[in-house]
Amino acid sequence: MAFEPPRRLVRALGETAPDGDDWLEKLPEAVHRAVALRELTVERVQLPGGRSSVVLLVRRADDAPAVLKLAPPRARPVSERAALAHWGGRGAVLPLEPDAADDALLLERLHPEVSVRSLPEAKALLEAAGTLRRLWVEPPEDQVFETVDGRTGRQATAMRAGADAYPELRPLVEAALTAREELLAAPPERRLLHGTFRQSKVLRGERLPWLAVGPDPVVGECAFDLARLVRDRVEDLIAAPSGASTTRRRVKRLAESLEVDQERLRGWTLFRAVESGVRARRVGRPQDAELLLEFAGWL
Template identity: 80%
Template sequence: MAFEPPQRLVRALAESAPDGDAWVEELPEATERAVAERELTVERVQVPGGRSSLVVLVRLADGTPAALKLAPPRYRPEAERAALAHWGGLGAVQLIESAATDGVPPMEGVLLLERLHPEVSVRSLPEAKAWLEAAGTLRRLWVAPPEGTVFETVAERTGRQAVAMRGASAPAEVAALVDAALAAREELLAAPPEVRLLHGTFRQSKVLAGDRAPWLAVGPDPVVGECAFDLARLVRDRVEDLIASPSGAATTRRRVKRLAESLDVDQERLRGWTLFRAVESGVRALRVGRPRDAELLLEFAGWL
């Protein structure tokens, strides 16, 4: 079978690929090797798929359905493996292959996972129910990180992002938002209230229907830090609908309040991290040539 990566993945990876990166070109061969080594039967490549990995729906030698995921090193797939192993299936997709098999470690960047229902996410639920299920799933992931953790901290990740934000050329109104976001980050990092293992990129589309549990999180980019950082990305879910609504600004502020209260997170800290993450995403969208996405994100940030 030819393992051609979906165009959505090719376009997304092209935005962030370093010079000379050949991961996409080598992906078909790497997928064939991963399938052969595990004696998997391929059903199909998941399309349109994600923006940072190839997912192939497969069956194990005994017929059990599974999902084979391949991701480039810059998206930290080994950190994802470590986080999924630590969660052990509680609130998140279960690793099928988490340790060495017959003394051979798993291929770097290749994860074999339980099969969920990729076509059914929490986002398909009525809005009130979707928020409830998403918040409940996220709460289960917030556990103490393992001893000797290999994960990035919130300070480290946002530090790299802050450098890129400072170096970006932007109009005056965007520069003012960048200054506000950077100031919020400095204040938030001065006194973090707790340290937990976080999903890192949590939103409604990252919660899929399963058989073992009704809803399970997928695709973490794990990081260690305070819970408000993790919840901040969820606040701007369905941002297109928020921007299109005449009451979008008021709805956003109510959303911050309700999510903070439902998950016992300080409201002002959630607002601050939501501002930082929205501005960072908006500036990055400008940098890679996605002006429409940048416009939505920065307008949203302005409401905070």
């Protein structure tokens, strides 16, 4: 099978890959090896695909449909496999291999062309929130997952550097860092979280109407996980005259529906929006940065 990485993946990894990273160069070989190891037949590469992994629609030896996913080590595929195994299909895509000799993930086939994002906004938020609730479980005792404290600590370091490089961002960055410190002082619970949850990460399934995919799992409080969902369709929020008030209502509605403290959700939403905005500025996506930082200013 001739294989060429999707352009979207090449572009995204080009923005973030550390010097000397050769994962993309070795990806065609890794795909062939993973396919041969599992005796799979490749139907096609999923396009446009994600920004941190390649997904192939495949058939197993018994002709059953499946998905093969490959991601670079910095995307933590081993951690993703462990989280999916712990959830066991409850609210998330089901892993089809309990163990594997490589970092590739063989997963049940969903409908990649149909995500919750295709629904009207109010319905999409309702279905996405219901899916997310099922994922919030106690982490395994021998948990191998990063913590919210650890992940956001690294992000905070990068945000401070961003504030030094772009002084106009300093007030928002300081507000976000202060919110983080206060939130970490007394977290209300410790759950296994999806880590990068949003509407496009919830796909149509067969076992259940909607199932989450693509976690970057982390252990911490539920408000951290919900925060990314608050800013879904941020471009629509920014374009609407009532965007600021709609955002505040969304925080309130999501907090109430999932029994999360509203102020903690607001705080994590602020931190995550500013972190994403500073990162977008740093890697040369000024339009994305402008949207995210304007959104953060409403909080």
